Amino acid sequence: MREHVTQAAYLAASLLFIVGLRSLSSPAKARRGMQQAAMGMLLAIVGTLVQQEIVRYEWIAVGMIVGSIIGAAMAIYMPMTAMPQRIAVSHSLGAVAATLVGVIEYNLHSTDVTRGKMIALGFEVLFGALTVTGSLMAFGKLQEVLPTRPITYRFQNFFNLMLFAIAIVLFGWLIYDASNPFVFYTMLGLGALLGVLMVLPIGGADMPVVLSLLNSYAGLASAATGFALNNNVLIIAGALDGTSGFLLSMLMSKAMNRSFANVLFGAFGAAPEGGGTGTSVAGLTVRSLSAEDAAAQIVYARTLVVVPGYGMAVAQAQREVRELADIVTKKGGDVKYAIHPVAGRMPGHMNVLLAEADVPYEQMYDMDSINDQFERTDVALVVGANDVVNPAARNDRGSPIYGMPILNVDRAKSVIVLKRSMNPGFAGIENELFYRPQTSMVFGDARTTLKQLVQAAKEL
Amino acid sequence: MTATEYIQLYVFMLAGVVGYQVISRVPPLLHTPLMSATNAISGISLVGSLVAAGSDHGTISTILGGIAVTAATINVVGGFMITDRMLKMFKRETRKS
Numbered sequence: 001m002r003e004h005v006t007q008a009a010y011l012a013a014s015l016l017f018i019v020g021l022r023s024l025s026s027p028a029k030a031r032r033g034m035q036q037a038a039m040g041m042l043l044a045i046v047g048t049l050v051q052q053e054i055v056r057y058e059w060i061a062v063g064m065i066v067g068s069i070i071g072a073a074m075a076i077y078m079p080m081t082a083m084p085q086r087i088a089v090s091h092s093l094g095a096v097a098a099t100l101v102g103v104i105e106y107n108l109h110s111t112d113v114t115r116g117k118m119i120a121l122g123f124e125v126l127f128g129a130l131t132v133t134g135s136l137m138a139f140g141k142l143q144e145v146l147p148t149r150p151i152t153y154r155f156q157n158f159f160n161l162m163l164f165a166i167a168i169v170l171f172g173w174l175i176y177d178a179s180n181p182f183v184f185y186t187m188l189g190l191g192a193l194l195g196v197l198m199v200l201p202i203g204g205a206d207m208p209v210v211l212s213l214l215n216s217y218a219g220l221a222s223a224a225t226g227f228a229l230n231n232n233v234l235i236i237a238g239a240l241d242g243t244s245g246f247l248l249s250m251l252m253s254k255a256m257n258r259s260f261a262n263v264l265f266g267a268f269g270a271a272p273e274g275g276g277t278g279t280s281v282a283g284l285t286v287r288s289l290s291a292e293d294a295a296a297q298i299v300y301a302r303t304l305v306v307v308p309g310y311g312m313a314v315a316q317a318q319r320e321v322r323e324l325a326d327i328v329t330k331k332g333g334d335v336k337y338a339i340h341p342v343a344g345r346m347p348g349h350m351n352v353l354l355a356e357a358d359v360p361y362e363q364m365y366d367m368d369s370i371n372d373q374f375e376r377t378d379v380a381l382v383v384g385a386n387d388v389v390n391p392a393a394r395n396d397r398g399s400p401i402y403g404m405p406i407l408n409v410d411r412a413k414s415v416i417v418l419k420r421s422m423n424p425g426f427a428g429i430e431n432e433l434f435y436r437p438q439t440s441m442v443f444g445d446a447r448t449t450l451k452q453l454v455q456a457a458k459e460l
Numbered sequence: 461m462t463a464t465e466y467i468q469l470y471v472f473m474l475a476g477v478v479g480y481q482v483i484s485r486v487p488p489l490l491h492t493p494l495m496s497a498t499n500a501i502s503g504i505s506l507v508g509s510l511v512a513a514g515s516d517h518g519t520i521s522t523i524l525g526g527i528a529v530t531a532a533t534i535n536v537v538g539g540f541m542i543t544d545r546m547l548k549m550f551k552r553e554t555r556k557s
Contacts (some may be wrong), residue, residue: 018478020501021482021486021494022485027547028552030490030493031548034544034547035544038500041504041536041540048510051511053514054514056516059529060513060526063509063527063528064530066530071541074538075542083546086496086542087496090499090538091499093532093534094531094532097528098505100509100524100525100528101512103524107520114462211495212495223472225505226508227465233507234508240479240502241501241502243479244479245495341488346491347491347494348491348494348495349492351492352549355549356549362552366488
């Protein structure tokens, strides 16, 4: 009887998870759908707790209470600007759970494990360990406790591939003969080491791809847990998570016109001396504008397109952006936001920040839907974005970002760029957009500048 | 491979296909909530952790299981809550009357 209750709960949970994810195709339905998915999770948990195998509840109770408090506190107090870090941490925690379950299962069954189960356990701890440390590295880079620039050394890829090959050999050994715990733990250790080494050469701007990829690995580790425990709801949830992460990393790589392999092994931005020929900007000058003049230009624009980038997130300037946009709207102007898929540090980063600042989502446009509107745009306001608006991606075959789809900001009638200084962007290449005749620059911290712009605009 | 293992592979494959279909319809607007939602859902590994922590297979298993339960619960509770907090922020244009 109990078994039927459990299985019914799992079946319902699987369906509700899919319903929940399906609801994310529209922001109007998303909230309700996700609440249904949360109900599914509750069902699955209750369905598990009634199982006969479970005889001790004290550790379960402690774990669930402590976990709920920490989880809820993180969800309530974490600022939205820290979302990428939070995502990295939760990939890591999910993988910790999967890996530990794998270790426990191995300890119990190392002498009588079937080949099929050993394969599942191997994937579980390999993907799991790799995700645990890889996500912590990503967290460190996002939080800037670790250097955000790529860390490279000679024979890096060769060294990593050797370690990977050793891990695979150990995996093969375990499938052949699972009884030696030393082999198992060495493989686990190598997985953890590979997680660190894999993220080491990846720079800040490539984080959207890496976070998506780790999302996928965390899902695959969960699915492998399902295979090992013969539990279908784990397999289904893991597969959903795995495909989601995989799909997002494909989209992100495409938005940078780079292959997976290139992101993982390319160490973008590491060697500007090699690829950074770029457009020569020697002899060109930029036009710098005062806040008052910029405000006048923006306020009297009939069509304004705001292009936010990571700089906006760093300066936490999203509210000031909206205030300025409100003034333009009041004067009868039309405001839109153009969001590049890899703007920021994770997929959809800019959308969440703008939504937090009460920008209605109808005003947020993705690249494909806004790109042919720039020609009819009076003012394009670039807030802390650089490489995603660099025309070199379109024109300059020698540029490292050549071929990357960009926002057609250079086709707007006039462009105002808010930028901290003339330092080149992450990719370490010059941006000729800044030197175009229709472009003016306002230098300074984005938030301070925007405050001045709002002030000046109010007085107009 | 046993018959069960084959069925598991089928389940995995079909769930992957369904996931691909469902998730490719999620607009870029909601990609961050999508990530935190799938994170919360993959907190389902809690189910495995619960069995490990509660089956009385010795102290080490129980303690490791307890840690796994804690980690997975953080993801489940925190993941669903923060997804909801984010989705709540996505608002339509308010018509001024």
